[in-house]
Amino acid sequence: MSPTRPAPVLDLDPAVVRRARSLARKAAAPVVTIAQSHTTVSVERATLRLAGLAGADHERIPWVNHLVTAVRDEVGLEHGVTTPVYDALLRGEAPDLTTLAQMAASGNVSFRLPAGREAAAARRAAAKGVGAGLGRIDAARRTRERLVRRHGDPASTPWIYLIVATGDIYEDIPQAQAAAREGADVIAVIRSTGQSLLDYIPEGATREGFAGTYATQENFRLMRAALDDVSKELGRYVRLTNYASGLCMPEIAALAGMERLDMMLNDSMYGILFRDINPIRTFVDQRFSRQIHARAGIIINTGEDNYLTTADAVEAAHTVTVSQLLNERFAKEAGLEDWQLGLGHAFEINPEIPDSFRLELAHALLARQLFPDAPLKWMPPTKHMTGDIFRGYLLDGFFNLAGAMTGQGILLVGMMTEAVVTPFLSDRDLALQNVRYVMNAASGLTEDFHPPRDGFIQNRARQVLSEAVELLERIVADTDSAGDAPLLAAIADGTFGLMKRPADRGKGLDGVVRRADGYDNPAITALDAGVPAKAARR
Amino acid sequence: MSGSIIRPYGDTTGDGMVQLSFTLPIPHDKKAEGAALQLARKMGLDPALLVHAKAMGPDFTFFVVYGSSTHLVNLDEVRVVEREYPLLSAKDANLAIRRTLRRKLVVVGACIGTDAHTVGIDAILNIKGFAGEKGLEYYREIKVVNLGAQVLVPELVARARAEKADAVLVSQVVTQKDAHIHNTTQMSAAFREAYPAGHVPILIVGGPRFEEDSAAQLGVDRIFGRGTTPGEVASYLVHEITVRKGRKA
Numbered sequence: 001m002s003p004t005r006p007a008p009v010l011d012l013d014p015a016v017v018r019r020a021r022s023l024a025r026k027a028a029a030p031v032v033t034i035a036q037s038h039t040t041v042s043v044e045r046a047t048l049r050l051a052g053l054a055g056a057d058h059e060r061i062p063w064v065n066h067l068v069t070a071v072r073d074e075v076g077l078e079h080g081v082t083t084p085v086y087d088a089l090l091r092g093e094a095p096d097l098t099t100l101a102q103m104a105a106s107g108n109v110s111f112r113l114p115a116g117r118e119a120a121a122a123r124r125a126a127a128k129g130v131g132a133g134l135g136r137i138d139a140a141r142r143t144r145e146r147l148v149r150r151h152g153d154p155a156s157t158p159w160i161y162l163i164v165a166t167g168d169i170y171e172d173i174p175q176a177q178a179a180a181r182e183g184a185d186v187i188a189v190i191r192s193t194g195q196s197l198l199d200y201i202p203e204g205a206t207r208e209g210f211a212g213t214y215a216t217q218e219n220f221r222l223m224r225a226a227l228d229d230v231s232k233e234l235g236r237y238v239r240l241t242n243y244a245s246g247l248c249m250p251e252i253a254a255l256a257g258m259e260r261l262d263m264m265l266n267d268s269m270y271g272i273l274f275r276d277i278n279p280i281r282t283f284v285d286q287r288f289s290r291q292i293h294a295r296a297g298i299i300i301n302t303g304e305d306n307y308l309t310t311a312d313a314v315e316a317a318h319t320v321t322v323s324q325l326l327n328e329r330f331a332k333e334a335g336l337e338d339w340q341l342g343l344g345h346a347f348e349i350n351p352e353i354p355d356s357f358r359l360e361l362a363h364a365l366l367a368r369q370l371f372p373d374a375p376l377k378w379m380p381p382t383k384h385m386t387g388d389i390f391r392g393y394l395l396d397g398f399f400n401l402a403g404a405m406t407g408q409g410i411l412l413v414g415m416m417t418e419a420v421v422t423p424f425l426s427d428r429d430l431a432l433q434n435v436r437y438v439m440n441a442a443s444g445l446t447e448d449f450h451p452p453r454d455g456f457i458q459n460r461a462r463q464v465l466s467e468a469v470e471l472l473e474r475i476v477a478d479t480d481s482a483g484d485a486p487l488l489a490a491i492a493d494g495t496f497g498l499m500k501r502p503a504d505r506g507k508g509l510d511g512v513v514r515r516a517d518g519y520d521n522p523a524i525t526a527l528d529a530g531v532p533a534k535a536a537r538r
Numbered sequence: 539m540s541g542s543i544i545r546p547y548g549d550t551t552g553d554g555m556v557q558l559s560f561t562l563p564i565p566h567d568k569k570a571e572g573a574a575l576q577l578a579r580k581m582g583l584d585p586a587l588l589v590h591a592k593a594m595g596p597d598f599t600f601f602v603v604y605g606s607s608t609h610l611v612n613l614d615e616v617r618v619v620e621r622e623y624p625l626l627s628a629k630d631a632n633l634a635i636r637r638t639l640r641r642k643l644v645v646v647g648a649c650i651g652t653d654a655h656t657v658g659i660d661a662i663l664n665i666k667g668f669a670g671e672k673g674l675e676y677y678r679e680i681k682v683v684n685l686g687a688q689v690l691v692p693e694l695v696a697r698a699r700a701e702k703a704d705a706v707l708v709s710q711v712v713t714q715k716d717a718h719i720h721n722t723t724q725m726s727a728a729f730r731e732a733y734p735a736g737h738v739p740i741l742i743v744g745g746p747r748f749e750e751d752s753a754a755q756l757g758v759d760r761i762f763g764r765g766t767t768p769g770e771v772a773s774y775l776v777h778e779i780t781v782r783k784g785r786k787a
Contacts (some may be wrong), residue, residue: 049623151566178595194657208658218717276684310665310672382670426561429594454735499665499675 008448010369010461016469018369023472024325030485035287038280040523041199041511043288044068044081046250047523050133050258051082051126053097054217056203063101063199064251068106074111078516081175082126083119084111090121097129103180119518127522134295134526137257141297143169143520144237144260146226146473151237154185155290157444158378158403158411160435161241162428163191167209169219173226178425180230180238182433186263186410189223191215196246196275197507201255211422215242215252220259239263241301244269244289246510247281253289263342263410264293267303268330269323272491274306274498279491283330290334291527300336301410302327305346305379307496313348313383317363318346318467319496324367325472328374335530338373342410346379347399355456357398362460364406365451370465378403380414392416400438407443411435471495542613554606556583561600566593574601591761623777625769628677634776635679638783639704642681643775645674646698646739647707648689651721656687658701659709659743662768671767680772691725695732698739705740705775710747717746724759740778742771 037492045064056062071081084102094100114122162184164175173236176187192209195202205222206214213219221241227238239262244253249266256264268286271277293300304320304327311319323345331341345367347358364427367376380399385392396414403411413431415423423431451457480489484503494500550556558578561652571591578586583605586777588603626634635643647659661668665675677683683701686695698706708725710718722743729738744762753761760774 181595193661197656197660274664275660276664306666310676422563425560425594425598426600429592429600 001322008369008372009421010365010458011453012366012369012462014088015212016465018461018467019466020321020325020472021329023388023469023476024322024329027487027490028055028326028329028333028444028470028478029282031487032330032444034280034485034488035284037515038284039077039080039513039515039519040281040284040508041068041072041077041283041513042248042250042281042508043521043524044071044077046254046288046292047080047082047130047249047521048085048097049251049254050137050523051097051206051459052131052132055099057102057105060203061184062200062203063098066105069105069442070101070109071111072513075113077513078504079518080515080521082130082522083122083461083520086113086125086129087112087118087122090118098148105361107481117192123520123522126520127525130522132525133144133254133258134523136290137254139295140258140260141295144297146260147231148237151231154236155441157375158183158408158439159239159375160432161186161377161410161412163188163190163195163412165212165422167211167213168207169191169205169213169222170207172213173223176223177226177230179232179428180227182290183436184238184413186239186241187223187227188263188265188412189207189215189219191212196271196277198242199247199508199511201248201251203270215255216459219440220255220261224260230265241265243304244293244300246275247277247285247511248272249282249285249293250288253292253296253298255296257292260442261298261301263304264289266300266325267306267344268327269496270303270306271326272506273496274303274310276499276501276506278487278509278512279501279503281506281508281512284512287334288524288527291338291430291524294335294337294340297340299410300331301342301377302344304344305348305382307464308346308348309383313346313350314353314359317359317464318364318471321366321464321468322471322475323496324371325468328371335527338371339375341371341374342343342377343367343374344377344379345372347381347395347402348379348383349413351381351384351395357402359460360398360402361406361451362457363464364402364408365412366435366461366464367456368406368408377410377412379412380418382418385414385416385418389416390509392418397434397438400435400521401402401442403496404438404443405449407446544555544613545609554608554673555604556584556607558603558605559601560603561594561598566599570599571601572602574599578603578605584608586619587746600651623773624719625777626773628672628769628772630774631769631772632677632679633786634780635677635681638776638779639679643705643779644681644683644701644703645705645707646677646683646685646703647693647709648685649687649709649711650689650691650694650725651710651717654735656709658711659684659707661742662707662766662771664708667768669765669767671769673768674772676768680775691728694725697726699732700780703739704779705742707771708741710743710745718743718745720767722748722756730757735755739778740775740782742774745750 045068053064069085075084151354160177164172166172190212192214199474202214202216205218231238241245241263244264244266258451271282274280304323307319381395415427417427475490476486478486478490488503545554546556553733575586592600594600647663664673665684667673674680741758742760743758746764748761750761750763
């Protein structure tokens with residue numbers, strides 16, 4: 001992405017910024033330790049997917065689910081799934097993973113935890129098997145880099161991000177191609193309602209979804225191929241986005257890496273707060289998925305806009321900053337680089353209040369300046385879109401203007417029919433005209449726009465930052481009777497919005513397993529060792 | 539013209555002016571513009587004025603049309619079905635609960651039977667909500683206990699009693715051989731058995747397969763179908779607690 005870094009215009013106190021980052025680091029550290037001492041059924045399934053296990057039975061239950069369940073029932077997952085699985089293969093129980101999973105599904109194979117030389121052999125075989133998947137991810141990254149060189153990046157920032165969501169992948173494809181031709185740089189395929197709470201990934205090309213299309217490996221492949229065609233036609237690499245969130249976050253990340261998706265929605269706390277997924281499950285899954293994204297060269301998009309749609313966007317402005325800082329910290333820890341951090345924020349202030357646009361500018365500039373090298377994902381108004389499409393169109397124009405004036409990296413195109421209907425073809429066209437007009441007319445304003453020293457905007461930005469620091473201080477000092485990590489205690493007692501999410505509750509908790517001393521996961525071992533420099537080989 | 543006959547108002551009484559935009563799936567040319575005017579006339583705009591036409595890609599054209607509608611509106615013939623309760627904003631629902639109960643309204647939700655599809659119950663209860671509306675968890679004055687999927691009826695009754703539930707929400711999404719009906723009648727019978735008469739919580743079931751007027755047969759207070767939003771459920775709850783309180787007073 002071409003640099004959007006504007007000169008610092010806010011006069012933030014560097015000491016306060018440093019303080020904010022060190023508090024985020026302090027809040028995240030104990031949670032990272034928890035992530036490193038647990039595994040989940042989804043992490044183990046993702047590992048098997050990297051080893052090449054795909055497909056599902058006649059009831060569409062994936063083989064990875066069967067195999068992980070069978071191993072868990074017999075020997076547990078605390079040592080990792082791959083050692084008993086590859087031990088069974090070495091013992092000749094089955095010729096390959098798929099056959100082994102099929103036999104395991106019918107209870108026709110026995111697993112054991114090998115020791116000594118046999119354990120070492122199983123681990124070596126597992127490392128080789130899983131290495132193939134990581135190799136596919138590396139190859140996909142090289143392909144992307146090659147295609148970006150060949151077709152080119154969008155001529156200017158922000159990148160224009162458009163959503164398609166018909167429920168039918170074969171309807172999505174022409175819509176996505178049409179959107180790209182109309183100017184979209186990034187296509188996001190929204191998932192079917194409820195997929196985040198499925199503890200398995202559906203299989204194959206799907207034609208029936210609710211308000212979205214299922215994320216499946218085949219759907220990923222089909223859409224990426226279609227966008228490759230249109231990239232070639234347009235002479236501009238069109239990126240593809242999906243969602244690494246919910247109970248299958250690690251597996252979705254693995255599939256996305258292998259199928260060359262380019263961006264993934266991936267927030268550190270969204271699932272906990274807004275989907276009531278168990279906090280430990282989320283943090284363990286999230287670390288693995290982010291490590292995969294780091295390796296795959298995928299840009300993550302975080303979900304701070306959700307804080308503003310559930311709370312007042314002025315009162316809760318600092319919660320966005322706190323979440324951005326935590327997301328940044330967890331992302332960096334997992335190996336993601338600044339250019340991969342599409343930290344989210346949104347234009348959701350009530351347009352009825354005085355100075356709402358000035359407040360939006362202050363908040364947008366604060367994010368821009370706190371994270372100068374991150375692309376930043378700028379999200380359009382949704383909460384104050386009332387069905388009055390004319391007013392909505394104007395509001396979207398102001399949203400675009402704020403994006404232009406503050407140098408945002410990724411701009412999700414607002415629709416005037418938000419909350420009315422799924423966008424008409426004409427809504428999308430009008431929305432893109434709106435973006436084009438504003439960018440054409442005003443994107444140069446990043447050069448001229450310098451809010452005066454200690455004026456309204458500077459003061460507001462400083463106020464939000466100091467409120468964020470206060471909240472982070474409260475978080476790192478939080479405690480609960482269970483002796484949880486402070487961040488977990490804070491999540492449990494409702495520090496974030498109105499949601500109380502204790503660490504021992506929530507969906508997916510039964511899929512969390514504490515690692516034993518001998519835990520081995522060749523994917524995590526390789527990912528912990530860092531991105532191989534050769535992934536970016538020319 | 540009698541007072542009950544009206545026409546749309548542009549800038550002069552009786553001008554009948556309306557505006558309209560639409561897309562036709564044909565390339566933009568003279569013929570497309572003619573097609574747009576034909577549609578406008580068939581919709582009752584006469585004269586119709588094509589003020590804007592623009593190609594959207596090679597295969598579509600977008601139009602804006604102004605025109606005088608030849609139709610008359612007779613106010614005497616307007617029939618509306620009034621919902622028996624008003625739709626409230628989250629803020630108003632919270633206020634009404636506080637005023638009526640002077641404590642939080644407790645809602646226990648679950649999918650019962652073998653149904654593992656929590657999509658429906660989560661859309662109504664989770665803060666994420668549905669169709670742009672936040673779920674009941676978002677309401678300050680509502681305490682939500684979401685038991686999730688495959689909850690047994692005795693467990694649901696026990697939990698409702700332990701939580702002193704004001705309302706119980708049950709979702710049935712995927713069912714076979716009328717399992718949703720059996721499950722629901724079993725559930726409502728269990729509640730009537732466990733509670734003294736007149737103290738049974740508000741029983742609500744939701745799901746795409748229910749017939750909305752079969753509440754009495756199923757022994758529940760209300761049925762919500764496909765597309766129900768959290769705000770509708772919250773508004774109904776407020777209405778029902780108010781009615782019940784009135785009955786006791």
